Amino acid sequence: MAGPSSSAAGRRRPLHTLWFLLGGWIAGLWVGEQGWLAPVWWLAGTAACALLTILLRRRPSARRWPLLVLALCLGALRMLPLHPALDEHSLPRFNDAGEFGIRGVVVEPPRLSGTTQRLHVRAEHLAGPGLDQDVHGDIEVILPALPAYRYGDELLLTGRLSTPARLGAFDYRAYLARRGIYSLMRYPRVQLLRADQGHPLMAAVYSLKDRLRGIIERIWPAPYAGLLSAMLLGDERGIPSRLEDALRASGTSHIVVISGWNITLLAALVTALLTPALGRRRAMVGALAAVAGYTVLVGFDPPVMRAAIMGGLTLFALLTGRRSTALRGLSIAALLMTIIQPYALWHLGFQLSFAATLGLITLYPLLWKGWQALREKLGWAGRRSPFQALEEIVLVTLAAQCWTLPILLFQTGQLSLATLPANVLVLPAQPPLLGLGALAVLAGALWMPLGQALGWLAWPFAAYTVWFVEKMAGLPWAQVTVPPFTPALLVLYYALLTGLTVWGGLPAERRQELWQYGRRHLPAYAGLSALGLSAVLVWSAALSLPDGYLHVYFLDVGQGHASLIVTPAGHQVLMDGGPDGTLILSHLGRHMPFWDRELDAVIATHPDSDHVNGLFAVLEHYRVREVLDAGFAEGADVTRRWVEAVEGAGAERAPAAVGTQLRLPDEGLMLEVLHPPASCPEVLADNDCSAVVRLSYGRLHILFMGDVECQGEGLLLGSGADLGAAVLQVAHHGSAAGTTDQLLTAVSPAVAVISAGAGNPFGHPAQAVLRRLAAHGAAVWRTDQQGTIEVISDGERVWVRGRR
Numbered sequence: 001m002a003g004p005s006s007s008a009a010g011r012r013r014p015l016h017t018l019w020f021l022l023g024g025w026i027a028g029l030w031v032g033e034q035g036w037l038a039p040v041w042w043l044a045g046t047a048a049c050a051l052l053t054i055l056l057r058r059r060p061s062a063r064r065w066p067l068l069v070l071a072l073c074l075g076a077l078r079m080l081p082l083h084p085a086l087d088e089h090s091l092p093r094f095n096d097a098g099e100f101g102i103r104g105v106v107v108e109p110p111r112l113s114g115t116t117q118r119l120h121v122r123a124e125h126l127a128g129p130g131l132d133q134d135v136h137g138d139i140e141v142i143l144p145a146l147p148a149y150r151y152g153d154e155l156l157l158t159g160r161l162s163t164p165a166r167l168g169a170f171d172y173r174a175y176l177a178r179r180g181i182y183s184l185m186r187y188p189r190v191q192l193l194r195a196d197q198g199h200p201l202m203a204a205v206y207s208l209k210d211r212l213r214g215i216i217e218r219i220w221p222a223p224y225a226g227l228l229s230a231m232l233l234g235d236e237r238g239i240p241s242r243l244e245d246a247l248r249a250s251g252t253s254h255i256v257v258i259s260g261w262n263i264t265l266l267a268a269l270v271t272a273l274l275t276p277a278l279g280r281r282r283a284m285v286g287a288l289a290a291v292a293g294y295t296v297l298v299g300f301d302p303p304v305m306r307a308a309i310m311g312g313l314t315l316f317a318l319l320t321g322r323r324s325t326a327l328r329g330l331s332i333a334a335l336l337m338t339i340i341q342p343y344a345l346w347h348l349g350f351q352l353s354f355a356a357t358l359g360l361i362t363l364y365p366l367l368w369k370g371w372q373a374l375r376e377k378l379g380w381a382g383r384r385s386p387f388q389a390l391e392e393i394v395l396v397t398l399a400a401q402c403w404t405l406p407i408l409l410f411q412t413g414q415l416s417l418a419t420l421p422a423n424v425l426v427l428p429a430q431p432p433l434l435g436l437g438a439l440a441v442l443a444g445a446l447w448m449p450l451g452q453a454l455g456w457l458a459w460p461f462a463a464y465t466v467w468f469v470e471k472m473a474g475l476p477w478a479q480v481t482v483p484p485f486t487p488a489l490l491v492l493y494y495a496l497l498t499g500l501t502v503w504g505g506l507p508a509e510r511r512q513e514l515w516q517y518g519r520r521h522l523p524a525y526a527g528l529s530a531l532g533l534s535a536v537l538v539w540s541a542a543l544s545l546p547d548g549y550l551h552v553y554f555l556d557v558g559q560g561h562a563s564l565i566v567t568p569a570g571h572q573v574l575m576d577g578g579p580d581g582t583l584i585l586s587h588l589g590r591h592m593p594f595w596d597r598e599l600d601a602v603i604a605t606h607p608d609s610d611h612v613n614g615l616f617a618v619l620e621h622y623r624v625r626e627v628l629d630a631g632f633a634e635g636a637d638v639t640r641r642w643v644e645a646v647e648g649a650g651a652e653r654a655p656a657a658v659g660t661q662l663r664l665p666d667e668g669l670m671l672e673v674l675h676p677p678a679s680c681p682e683v684l685a686d687n688d689c690s691a692v693v694r695l696s697y698g699r700l701h702i703l704f705m706g707d708v709e710c711q712g713e714g715l716l717l718g719s720g721a722d723l724g725a726a727v728l729q730v731a732h733h734g735s736a737a738g739t740t741d742q743l744l745t746a747v748s749p750a751v752a753v754i755s756a757g758a759g760n761p762f763g764h765p766a767q768a769v770l771r772r773l774a775a776h777g778a779a780v781w782r783t784d785q786q787g788t789i790e791v792i793s794d795g796e797r798v799w800v801r802g803r804r
Helices: 006-034 039-055 060-082 172-177 200-219 224-233 241-249 260-278 280-298 302-320 326-340 342-346 348-377 388-411 419-446 448-473 487-505 508-543 581-591 609-621 637-649 710-718 741-747 767-775
Strands: 099-106 111-113 116-128 131-144 154-162 181-186 189-194 414-416 479-481 550-554 563-566 572-575 598-604 623-629 652-655 661-663 669-675 692-697 700-704 727-729 751-754 779-782 789-793 798-802
Touching (some): 039 060, 060 342, 099 131, 200 419, 200 448, 241 448, 280 302, 302 326, 326 348, 348 487, 388 419, 419 448, 581 609, 598 609, 609 637, 637 652, 669 710, 710 741, 751 789, 767 779, 779 798
Parallel strands (some): 131 181, 598 623, 623 652, 751 779
Antiparallel strands (some): 099 154, 154 181, 414 479, 550 789, 661 669, 692 700, 789 798
């Protein structure tokens, strides 16, 4: 079979290499965000792959795979600086710890929403009871809409810092974390200290944007001014909520997003104005500068950056005479954007913008070709269609929807049935609206009467857009709720779509050749695939083998407790299971080898639902050798269900009482129950009958306190047991009813771990407990702030890290 010519292969090779780099880089960003490996492993991988790439520099085809892994390692390294550095000056350490006075600067224009405004404040100094120190960290501040604050205002905020919580299906905490914000302050007392403390260049940019928005509001009334502000300046604050909902329901929200059309219009306008005076080449340099300035003006949202980078690459190609392709531009844009803003990868706007553009580049030509073939079969070939513009809009919308719809279904579970008719009938009005609107604003900046005259020319298109979008959104079938895409279905869909697109883009002769080639070589490819899959499984199993260190995971299960102990030899003990069976199973699947479904022991410290509910799912899905439990009262319904679950799992059950020891095959490792007594006194509350377990390995001791409160602590302190431990699991999620000074003196912990849910209604952890821990010199780690906390030890040294 004849292969492609060497010249064609040479032209494709740089693009293929770019795709390899982009794929590896994006995979690296995702892996790095998970925090699975220590930085040293990524550095070692980078060095090894870079050396291998150099050695294979004369073998381009063989060099791609080291390049792929090199890009993956670099992507993971790029994420490392974005993980929060928690030291004594880190602002999130003061979350949920009382009222403080915080001095900071507003680093973005406020975001208005109805009667509220949200400020992004960079903290500089913190003062409170016994505290007066410099800090670092950003805050999301929620305030009434008035008085209004501005970029660069230095404020003194007095109030309580809290950890952002998940709001229903929306992970508000993750959303803010990807903007570098880990603290939230609601309606604090505010004092304006000084204005104009931001960067002078950005202050000038925001001032210009405010002036242009003021011109728009003088030319057009609401809601048309809000629509034009969004389309021209990327400022959606003036769009009323009713219109915003209508745009979303009708599938036309993309018309208010800065896109390639804005960039193309700007570049063409600047080039046309400057060419007579400067010549075409210098005019295009001016257009490049204008595109860069416009991007700074409207902001660095993913669609804006994508359009600006692709437009800039096109202008650069024209200047230098180099060949430019849309796919190459899109790939470079994605690479540059995620280098500058790695968290853009998780931004819905980034995903939709790139998916839509990819659909227009790859699928639209095939749809147009198919439509022309159909016209030819119908005998319409050679006739000029009066509806050609509408035909193109339909095909453009279909191409974009094919690539973006699965993302929308995956992220929102909402399907807009009005998308196709709405776009067909509303898109023709957008080019004149955008062009006349831009001219009106520029003219208004020079002479307002001229701007207003041009504004009247643009107004019918704006009025039609608003009227039609609201009418379409009002239809009963405009938007429906559907079952969301699962990740597996999403991957399968895009794999099939990509395969069909590539296949459809090949010449008929080439498709026939590949079909014949595939039939002849299918057995060989199947064998290689089987070998590759076997290698992956073998390496996965090898990487899951014990590393000789003790690992204790304090799992982020929300408002509850669950800890997984993995011994140096690979034995596993689960202490409590949190409130949610699905969540604990997910954690176990992540932290245990993929092939391992066995736990050496399960310890239920007491029968509260936030500790034991998840264990029912564990007993159903895992083989458990031994179960220790405490506090299960005879005759209680939960006890009956618990005994049935343990017996159904075939596990041996024993009481977790003073003196009970759990010895695993690892040399020098033991778990010992220090509380409660074999017969828990009736005067003790249920929480005070919770099991207290001390893990010993070499010189390391970890004390798990369950939900024990003051009375139980008193009994424990009076028992004479050795309570000394380097790591303390703080009792009852940091409740004020426990963790007394007497206990902390006896334990003397260097590290305190608090398992609590973000934004929980109980106020856990209590401020008093946090103050006591600070007074005793314990470094506090919290699952509501840092996610799952991992303690690693060789029996002598201890390392602690968060795994959010």
